Amino acid sequence: xxxxxxxxxxxxxxxxxxxxxxxxxxxxxxxxxxxxxxxxxxxxxxxxxxxxxxxxxxxxxxxxxxxxxxxxxxxxxxxxxxxxxxxxxxxxxxxxxxxxxxxxxxxxxxxxxxxxxxxxxxxxxxxxxxxxxxxxxxxxxxxxxxxxxxxxxxxxxxxxxxxxxxxxxxxxxxxxxxxxxxxxxxxxxxxxxxxxxxxxxxxxxxxxxxxxxxxxxxxxxxxxxxxxxxxxxxxxxxxxxxxxxxxxxxxxxxxxxxxxxxxxxxxxxxxxxxxxxxxxxxxx
Amino acid sequence: xxxxxxxxxxxxxxxxxxxxxxxxxxxxxxxxxxxxxxxxxxxxxxxxxxxxxxxxxxxxxxxxxxxxxxxxxxxxxxxxxxxxxxxxxxxxxxxxxxxxxxxxxxxxxxxxxxxxxxxxxxxxxxxxxxxxxxxxxxxxxxxxxxxxxxxxxxxxxxxxxxxxxxxxxxxxxxxxxxxxxxxxxxxxxxxxxxxxxxxxxxxxxxxxxxxxxxxxxxxxxxxxxxxxxxxxxxxxxxx
Numbered sequence: 001x002x003x004x005x006x007x008x009x010x011x012x013x014x015x016x017x018x019x020x021x022x023x024x025x026x027x028x029x030x031x032x033x034x035x036x037x038x039x040x041x042x043x044x045x046x047x048x049x050x051x052x053x054x055x056x057x058x059x060x061x062x063x064x065x066x067x068x069x070x071x072x073x074x075x076x077x078x079x080x081x082x083x084x085x086x087x088x089x090x091x092x093x094x095x096x097x098x099x100x101x102x103x104x105x106x107x108x109x110x111x112x113x114x115x116x117x118x119x120x121x122x123x124x125x126x127x128x129x130x131x132x133x134x135x136x137x138x139x140x141x142x143x144x145x146x147x148x149x150x151x152x153x154x155x156x157x158x159x160x161x162x163x164x165x166x167x168x169x170x171x172x173x174x175x176x177x178x179x180x181x182x183x184x185x186x187x188x189x190x191x192x193x194x195x196x197x198x199x200x201x202x203x204x205x206x207x208x209x210x211x212x213x214x215x216x217x218x219x220x221x222x223x224x225x226x227x228x229x230x231x232x233x234x235x236x237x238x239x240x241x242x243x244x245x246x247x248x249x250x251x252x253x254x255x256x257x258x259x260x261x262x263x264x265x266x267x268x269x270x271x272x273x274x275x276x277x278x279x280x281x282x283x284x
Numbered sequence: 285x286x287x288x289x290x291x292x293x294x295x296x297x298x299x300x301x302x303x304x305x306x307x308x309x310x311x312x313x314x315x316x317x318x319x320x321x322x323x324x325x326x327x328x329x330x331x332x333x334x335x336x337x338x339x340x341x342x343x344x345x346x347x348x349x350x351x352x353x354x355x356x357x358x359x360x361x362x363x364x365x366x367x368x369x370x371x372x373x374x375x376x377x378x379x380x381x382x383x384x385x386x387x388x389x390x391x392x393x394x395x396x397x398x399x400x401x402x403x404x405x406x407x408x409x410x411x412x413x414x415x416x417x418x419x420x421x422x423x424x425x426x427x428x429x430x431x432x433x434x435x436x437x438x439x440x441x442x443x444x445x446x447x448x449x450x451x452x453x454x455x456x457x458x459x460x461x462x463x464x465x466x467x468x469x470x471x472x473x474x475x476x477x478x479x480x481x482x483x484x485x486x487x488x489x490x491x492x493x494x495x496x497x498x499x500x501x502x503x504x505x506x507x508x509x510x511x512x513x514x515x516x517x518x519x520x521x522x523x
Contacts, residue, residue, distance in 0.1 A: 022333045022342070024477065024485045025416040025459075124479045133419045133460045134479040179293055179301070222304055223414055223423055225333040225340035227294050249335045249416030249423070260295050 001065050004144045005099065008060030010204070011140040013119060016049045018127035018134070022248045028228070029129035030244050032056070032110045032205060032267040034260070035167060036074030040114035043071035043091050045155050050118025051128040053140075055111045056205075059102020060140065068094045068148060069116040069157055073164065075108030075268060090163045108166045108268035116157070117149030131245060169265040173258065175277045178231060180221060180253035188216045192255060196274040197239070199266075205245040208266060213237040218253055226250040229258035231277075241266060288313070290356045292349060293340065298356055301338040306425060310337050311413050315490035320361045328352055334489050335414030335423065370491055371519040372409060375457070375472050377448050377495040378503040379406075383471035390433050390450070390467055404428045405448075405469060406495045410455060412487055420459035420477025420485045424493065427455045435465040446472045448495060470495070473507035474517060486517055 004011075014037065017030035031037030031054055041050050053060075059077050071091045072079070079086040080101045086092065094100065102111060121128040122135070130137040181189070191214050200209040218233045226232070230242045232252035241258065242250070256277060258266060269275060286303060293299035300317060302310045318332045318339050328347030333340045343352055379402045381387050387398050394401070410424035417423075433450045440463065443449070447458045449466035458464060459476035472495075477484050487493070498506065509515040 020331050021419075021484065022331050023415060023489075025419040025421055026479075026484070125484065133477070176292075179291075179299055222306060222336045223416070224301075224335055224338050225299070225416075227297060227340070227342075229294060247417050248333050249414055254293075257294055 001145050001147050002068075003063045003065065004060060004140050004142055004146075005063050006061035006101070007140050007142050007144075008055050008102065009058040010056040011060045012054050012130040012137075012205075013051050013121055013128050013140075013146075014054045014130070015051045015128045017244075018125050018129055018131070021125050025248050026125060026134060027131065027206075027245045027248060029127065029131050029205075031112060032244055033074055033108075033112070033264045035264045036110065036268075037112045037114075039164065040071050040073040040112040041118075043073065043161055044069060044114055044116045044157060046114055046116065046118055050114065051121055052112050052114040052119065053146075055102055055105075055113065057109055058104045059111060061099060061101035064094045064096060064098050064100070066096045066150065070094055070100070070113060071161075072102075072111060072113045074166070075105040075111040076163065076166070077105045077111060078103035088162050089160070091157060091159050091161050093159065107270075109270065110267055115148045116155065120147045120149060166268050167261075167265055169262070169269060169275055171273075171275050172278045173266055173269075173275050174262045174280050175231065175256040175258050176280050178254035178257045179224070180233075181255050183219075183253060184216065184255060188214075191216060193277050193279060196276055198274050199269055199271050201271055203243075205243055207243050207246055208241040210239040210241070214239065220251050221253055223249050223251045224254070226254060227257075229260070229263045230254045231256035231258070243267070288317070288338075290353060292353060296343045296345070296347075296349065298341045298343070298349070298353055299338060300341065300356055304337055306336055306413065308411055308425075311411070311490065314339050315488075316361055317359065318489075320359070321356070325352070325355060333416070335416065371488075371521065373487060373491060373493045374496045374518040374520070375493050376474065376498045376502065376506055377406070377470045377472045378498050378500060379470040380500050380503075382500070383444075383447070383503075384469040386436075386449075386467035387469050390431065390469065393433065394431065396430065401431055401469065402497060404431050405450075405455065406497050408455075409492050409494055411492045412489050414489055415485070415487070418459055418462060419479075422456060422476070422487060422493070424455055427453055433467050436467060437465075439463050439465040440468075443468060444471065446474070446476075448472060471503070473503050474510050474515065491519075 014031045017028040124135045132138045197210045232240045288302045318334045330342045410426045414423035443464040445461045448470040449468045451466035
């Protein structure tokens with residue numbers, strides 16, 4: 001068992017996602033940065049679908065009341081094990097009674113903490129992902145307890161793996177044309193691909209809001225299916241990039257669609273970093 | 285009816301779109317195509333989301349996108365597949381003003397008595413054109429023009445679960461307690477969405493619903509029965 005001592009800003013459990021229920025309005029959920037989450041599980045030779053912890057913007061603190069092997073990947077922050085700073089390592093053996101704390105993210109926004117064998121949590125509709133309307137769980141709170149498989153699985157885990165840097169976007173987020181892209185004039189399309197955008201702190205697991213408004217007229221469309229990575233053009237000219245917990249149907253024009261790689265890059269982009277959208281070659 | 289357009293949307297999904305019109309005939313095509321794809325191509329298709337005039341077909345990791353685009357472009361659905369019994373679900377709804385907190389303001393705005401509003405609402409048959417926005421939320425078509433009512437300026441922070449409401453030209457039911465700006469006219473004691481069930485919602489796109497007026501006493505009885513798993517939502521065939 002581990003106990004949540006400090007909950008962090010928005011800490012959740014995620015696995016690969018909740019599939020098969022999108023037709024009833026249930027989002028897929030899953031890690032915001034799938035690459036980093038997959039890497040954390042891989043460091044422990046876990047199953048890719050093993051539930052892990054996602055921490056957003058400000059990390060959490062956990063007390064272990066039995067020994068465990070953990071791995072973390074994604075955003076970079078100060079990590080302390082029993083008040084000692086952990087340097088250059090991303091796989092740790094934890095003794096019973098230890099406290100591990102994750103500070104505010106310094107590079108990137110989302111950090112993943114995997115545990116050997118995965119966290120054991122109830123699954124609803126085939127997944128452990130937190131999503132309030134399905135399992136009543138929005139985020140972790142202080143005092144919560146999480147169970148995991150006892151650490152007696154004999155795996156040869158490399159305990160000397162260094163922290164791997166994030167997959168950065170270099171100021172460019174690759175996109176494809178969305179279903180309503182063709183409704184834009186040539187000038188509108190240029191505005192979309194030439195504007196330097198930044199991310200609003202109002203963003204969450206449902207959607208990333210962009211600060212810069214575009215002067216493009218948006219007409220409502222008949223509510224149509226959407227997915228993670230869809231860029232919606234709202235009435236006020238604000239762009240919303242739908243994320244893992246987004247609704248399954250939406251009524252705003254779907255002007256662009258991020259690639260899987262660019263979703264994972266965008267979620268790790270800091271509020272003060274600007275970027276622009278670039279149409280992928282096959283889509284241009 | 286024109287053939288739908290078929291194209292890639294997202295890394296592993298195909299969007300099929302008919303003419304952008306809200307009509308039962310087009311929505312029928314959407315529903316039938318979705319059903320046909322799921323029944324005949326489940327080896328490569330993960331799930332399908334359908335709404336009004338379009339459907340989005342998500343593929344499994346191993347499926348080849350280009351071949352499935354070809355399959356979707358060449359679909360010919362046998363006539364026999366086009367017939368399926370549709371349900372009209374009878375949703376018990378209490379229109380008491382203790383639940384319908386905006387009935388009085390609609391009554392004033394529309395110069396209709398509350399009884400007239402309830403009658404206009406509960407005699408309608410509303411087609412389910414889509415599901416989404418929130419788990420179990422139904423996009424319903426067919427609200428009588430006389431009770432169209434603009435959304436409220438101020439969003440209510442917590443509209444109670446089960447609230448039946450009018451937003452512009454639409455009517456709907458809040459499947460969970462959530463913020464909302466629609467005008468609330470009543471409440472249903474039944475669950476629209478229950479994640480504990482294998483099929484979390486009884487409804488399908490293409491079905492219809494009808495709001496059946498109940499008293500406060502009946503509301504309490506149905507609520508207790510539903511909590512104990514003893515309430516069976518009634519439906520009639522729509523042939």
